[in-house]
Amino acid sequence: xxxxxxxxxxxxxxxxxxxxxxxxxxxxxxxxxxxxxxxxxxxxxxxxxxxxxxxxxxxxxxxxxxxxxxxxxxxxxxxxxxxxxxxxxxxxxxxxxxxxxxxxxxxxxxxxxxxxxxxxxxxxxxxxxxxxxxxxxxxxxxxxxxxxxxxxxxxxxxxxxxxxxxxxxxxxxxxxxxx
Numbered sequence: 283x284x285x286x287x288x289x290x291x292x293x294x295x296x297x298x299x300x301x302x303x304x305x306x307x308x309x310x311x312x313x314x315x316x317x318x319x320x321x322x323x324x325x326x327x328x329x330x331x332x333x334x335x336x337x338x339x340x341x342x343x344x345x346x347x348x349x350x351x352x353x354x355x356x357x358x359x360x361x362x363x364x365x366x367x368x369x370x371x372x373x374x375x376x377x378x379x380x381x382x383x384x385x386x387x388x389x390x391x392x393x394x395x396x397x398x399x400x401x402x403x404x405x406x407x408x409x410x411x412x413x414x415x416x417x418x419x420x421x422x423x424x425x426x427x428x429x430x431x432x433x434x435x436x437x438x439x440x441x442x443x444x445x446x447x448x449x450x451x452x453x454x455x456x457x458x459x460x461x
Contacts, residue, residue, distance in 0.1 A: 308349065310326060311349070313353065314385075327377070332380060343430050344432070350432075351417035351418075354388040364437050364439075367435045369432065374428050387420050
């Protein structure tokens with residue numbers, strides 16, 4: 283288990299409790315591993331995730347790029363993961379059908395600086411910038427084929443300003459793996 287897995291799961295639970303879209307579309311999305319700047323997750327494809335051809339809908343993948351990028355940013359120490367400025371998805375092969383599993387890895391790609399305190403930014407080589415965080419997500423279908431790749435840019439300046447220090451998991455947090 284990666285050291286950032288509990289905080290990533292905690293932030294995912296917050297999305298599921300507070301958001302309108304994610305709990306409806308992705309209630310069974312599972313974070314399987316997380317280290318600083320990188321989060322692995324997976325989803326068992328159900329009818330709710332498919333289009334009229336009964337294959338994984340591109341909108342499901344786009345929503346997973348959005349959420350995955352946010353989780354990658356969270357793994358760098360932000361609880362509030364900013365707002366999207368752009369999102370792009372390239373579909374490369376079929377993502378799957380009902381009963382298949384899609385797996386993804388989200389990475390925080392930008393190397394610029396790390397937030398230190400509410401008034402002090404410092405250059406460290408970490409992947410979250412002072413203003414923008416650039417993330418990428420790669421998807422593999424059940425056959426192990428590259429199914430899609432996405433990029434997601436997030437405005438994080440105000441999110442960093444709202445936190446006095448990097449997010450750490452509350453002692454009483456329930457972060458058990460989802461079934």
